[in-house]
Amino acid sequence: MLKITDLHAQVEDKEILRGINLNVKAGEVHAIMGPNGSGKSTLAAVIAGKEEFEVTKGSVELNGEDLEDISPEERAHKGVFLSFQYPVEIPGVSVTNFMKTAINESRKANGLEDMPANQMLKLIREKSELLDIDRKFLSRSLNEGFSGGEKKRNEIFQMAMLEPKLAILDETDSGLDIDALRIVANGVNKLKSKDNAVIVITHYQRLLEYIVPDFVHVLHNGRIVKSGGKELAMELEEKGYDWIKNEAVV
Amino acid sequence: MAYTEEELKKELETKEYEYGFYTDLKSDTFPKGLSEDIVRAISKKKNEPEWMTDWRIEAYRVWEKMEEPEWANVRYQKPDFQAISYYSAPKKADPNKTLDDVDPELLAMYKKLGISVDEQKKLQNVAVDIVVDSVSVATTFQKTLAEKGIIFMPISEAIQEHPELVKKYMGTVVPKTDNFYAALNSAVFTDGSFCYIPKGVRCPMELSTYFRINEGGTGQFERTLVIAEKGSYVSYLEGCTAPSRDENQLHAAVVELIAMDDAEIKYSTVQNWFPGNKEGKGGVYNFVTKRGLCEKNSKISWTQVETGSAVTWKYPSCILKGDNSVGEFYSIAVTNNYQQADTGTKMIHLGKNTKSTIISKGISAGKSQNSYRGLVQIGSRAENARNFSQCDSLLMGNECGAHTFPYIEAKNKSAQVEHEATTSKIGEDQIFYCNQRGIDTEKAIALIVNGFSKEVLNKLPMEFAVEAQKLLEISLEGSVG
Numbered sequence: 001m002l003k004i005t006d007l008h009a010q011v012e013d014k015e016i017l018r019g020i021n022l023n024v025k026a027g028e029v030h031a032i033m034g035p036n037g038s039g040k041s042t043l044a045a046v047i048a049g050k051e052e053f054e055v056t057k058g059s060v061e062l063n064g065e066d067l068e069d070i071s072p073e074e075r076a077h078k079g080v081f082l083s084f085q086y087p088v089e090i091p092g093v094s095v096t097n098f099m100k101t102a103i104n105e106s107r108k109a110n111g112l113e114d115m116p117a118n119q120m121l122k123l124i125r126e127k128s129e130l131l132d133i134d135r136k137f138l139s140r141s142l143n144e145g146f147s148g149g150e151k152k153r154n155e156i157f158q159m160a161m162l163e164p165k166l167a168i169l170d171e172t173d174s175g176l177d178i179d180a181l182r183i184v185a186n187g188v189n190k191l192k193s194k195d196n197a198v199i200v201i202t203h204y205q206r207l208l209e210y211i212v213p214d215f216v217h218v219l220h221n222g223r224i225v226k227s228g229g230k231e232l233a234m235e236l237e238e239k240g241y242d243w244i245k246n247e248a249v250v
Numbered sequence: 251m252a253y254t255e256e257e258l259k260k261e262l263e264t265k266e267y268e269y270g271f272y273t274d275l276k277s278d279t280f281p282k283g284l285s286e287d288i289v290r291a292i293s294k295k296k297n298e299p300e301w302m303t304d305w306r307i308e309a310y311r312v313w314e315k316m317e318e319p320e321w322a323n324v325r326y327q328k329p330d331f332q333a334i335s336y337y338s339a340p341k342k343a344d345p346n347k348t349l350d351d352v353d354p355e356l357l358a359m360y361k362k363l364g365i366s367v368d369e370q371k372k373l374q375n376v377a378v379d380i381v382v383d384s385v386s387v388a389t390t391f392q393k394t395l396a397e398k399g400i401i402f403m404p405i406s407e408a409i410q411e412h413p414e415l416v417k418k419y420m421g422t423v424v425p426k427t428d429n430f431y432a433a434l435n436s437a438v439f440t441d442g443s444f445c446y447i448p449k450g451v452r453c454p455m456e457l458s459t460y461f462r463i464n465e466g467g468t469g470q471f472e473r474t475l476v477i478a479e480k481g482s483y484v485s486y487l488e489g490c491t492a493p494s495r496d497e498n499q500l501h502a503a504v505v506e507l508i509a510m511d512d513a514e515i516k517y518s519t520v521q522n523w524f525p526g527n528k529e530g531k532g533g534v535y536n537f538v539t540k541r542g543l544c545e546k547n548s549k550i551s552w553t554q555v556e557t558g559s560a561v562t563w564k565y566p567s568c569i570l571k572g573d574n575s576v577g578e579f580y581s582i583a584v585t586n587n588y589q590q591a592d593t594g595t596k597m598i599h600l601g602k603n604t605k606s607t608i609i610s611k612g613i614s615a616g617k618s619q620n621s622y623r624g625l626v627q628i629g630s631r632a633e634n635a636r637n638f639s640q641c642d643s644l645l646m647g648n649e650c651g652a653h654t655f656p657y658i659e660a661k662n663k664s665a666q667v668e669h670e671a672t673t674s675k676i677g678e679d680q681i682f683y684c685n686q687r688g689i690d691t692e693k694a695i696a697l698i699v700n701g702f703s704k705e706v707l708n709k710l711p712m713e714f715a716v717e718a719q720k721l722l723e724i725s726l727e728g729s730v731g
């Protein structure tokens with residue numbers, strides 16, 4: 001599904017991604033871990049097509065198609081979803097209205113009519129129940145005044161509504177309380193299928209107990225310096241990153 | 251309403267005659283320039299009574315000695331008042347013109363606004379055989395109004411048919427010599443609307459010039475007078491959202507509202523005159539004086555969405571004369587390219603326990619300048635007067651400007667005046683967030699702008715709000731590359 005080859009990306013002449021290779025197949029869950037500032041969010045943003053980051057070398061392919069000239073919204077229409085580490089606020093635009101616009105824009109791009117209102121309502125009801133979201137919440141302005149945890153849960157609600165092919169969850173677990181973490185992880189698991197893939201960016205092993213990864217990668221200084229199975233996450237939790245940093249230097 | 255088309259047609263014909271919308275069709279355009287003779291000629295052309303002619307002349311004599319104001323935060327080439335023709339016959343539908351002759355860009359815009367083909371024809375002076383919908387709306391409309399004793403007609407007709415009302419109220423809120431443009435308007439106004447709601451009557455529908463099927467292009471010097479008698483209510487919509495590329499360079503309108511004891515007037519405007527092209531050439535200068543007078547326990551709300559004109563100079567105001575009266579001002583002003591807007595309101599608190607609310611949303615894009623100018627004045631006898639003002643500015647790009655000039659003059663110690671102001675920018679992060687959800691940048695901006703303007707859009711009557719929303723979208727199209 002996603003194939004990243006020798007990806008280099010920079011912002012304002014500062015190279016942040018320095019040769020990433022990653023291969024994600026349909027049905028797989030990949031976890032990306034790594035110290036602060038190692039480039040995890042940057043990688044997510046580059047996959048989603050944020051223009052601020054300039055790709056200087058290498059490629060990102062989605063289902064065999066090079067994404068280089070594809071705009072962020074087109075990537076979304078093709079099924080790329082990013083749950084933001086820091087979701088932005090859009091005052092005056094309700095969650096419902098935002099979702100309605102997003103869904104219909106994607107449908108339009110894929111040659112479909114607007115979703116009928118009753119179907120939209122049904123979908124909203126279903127997904128808000130799945131994530132245990134109070135309906136009142138959905139009429140509030142998007143992310144405005146939301147608590148940290150509410151913002152994250154709302155990101156996953158949007159994911160559930162959009163049913164993406166490739167979901168990238170950037171530290172969706174930070175800020176969630178224990179119950180919310182379980183609810184959100186359950187939600188993600190329910191949406192998982194053999195046709196879609198998930199990339200989970202996290203600092204904590206805890207989330208990976210719920211969303212069990214097939215692969216764990218460690219990002220350091222803009223490169224994947226170690227990959228392994230789910231036990232790698234456990235090892236990191238115990239030992240921290242120093243041993244990997246040292247290994248990488250050697 | 252089981253009208254046959256034939257009956258409708260007939261009714262339309264008689265209505266036209268009855269209301270005289272099309273009188274003067276054969277008259278010519280006056281020579282350019284302004285003088286006492288021209289003012290007299292306008293009055294004569296309209297067959298006005300002597301008092302009206304004298305009123306105009308008085309206004310003209312004062313205007314002659316006035317200077318064009320310079321205090322607004324706008325820069326423009328002063329109009330040459332002697333190069334304008336002050337009277338021209340209404341445009342007649344050209345029987346040979348079809349929609350194919352109309353600028354395709356304009357038609358595309360109409361389509362986006364969802365304006366019907368017949369409506370498009372009307373706006374472009376293309377002959378329309380009969381617009382069944384509008385006709386039935388207009389006729390049932392006139393009937394309902396007449397039953398309630400509501401008077402709603404062009405002001406030129408009101409001068410003929412209800413001279414006592416016009417004479418009594420015209421110029422009482424905006425004196426004919428109030429300011430340079432108001433004086434000019436008083437001397438040369440050609441038409442506008444007159445509306446009278448009798449005591450205790452709640453006008454059952456939104457009054458709109460839009461429904462006045464024979465309404466020609468908006469006058470260059472429009473004059474509107476709305477009188478709501480004791481305990482009455484009216485909601486008035488001004489303008490329609492179709493973009494009108496009026497060739498007139500200068501518009502100087504006057505609107506006067508009078509709310510008697512316990513009455514309420516809601517006055518909503520959508521203005522989208524030609525803003526000039528992307529290089530800042532052309533466009534309408536819009537200098538408007540709008541003011542309402544509130545008697546005891548009455549309420550006046552101004553709601554406006556301003557997206558057009560090259561230069562806008564406009565301050566819908568309320569004089570809160572009666573105790574417990576309420577004034578409201580809700581405004582969205584959009585400027586793009588080289589547009590300049592200096593707009594805001596004045597709330598003059600004279601009575602006790604008077605209350606005013608000001609919500610102003612300025613959106614600037616391109617190289618435009620958007621200024622809010624508001625005055626809150628609390629008179630010495632206005633015990634417990636309260637005002638709340640909120641002015642929010644949204645900037646798009648780095649080349650535009652937003653300015654806020656709040657003036658507060660409180661002469662009574664019990665006054666409570668609150669002012670809040672914010673300035674924000676549409677952030678790249680907000681746009682990227684929308685993009686990531688599949689919403690392109692154009693649509694993302696529309697969404698963000700609508701969100702920003704929501705408090706004001708919500709004050710508009712439903713249908714108008716939907717159109718205003720589309721209009722915001724169109725006005726800002728292409729403003730972020």
Ligand SMILES: Nc1ncnc2c1ncn2[C@@H]1O[C@H](COP(=O)(O)OP(=O)(O)OP(=O)(O)O)[C@@H](O)[C@H]1O
Nearest residue numbers: 011012014016035036037038039040041042043085
């Ligand atoms: N727009 C930018 N301008 C300058 N530097 C940037 C920009 N965006 C990211 N960086 C830098 O790139 C590096 C990687 O940032 P990134 O956000 O990808 O890290 P991260 O791995 O997600 O960290 P964290 O775990 O703290 O979320 C950091 O040093 C950051 O300061």
Ligand SMILES: [Mg+2]
Nearest residue numbers: 040041042085
């Ligand atoms: Mg990060």
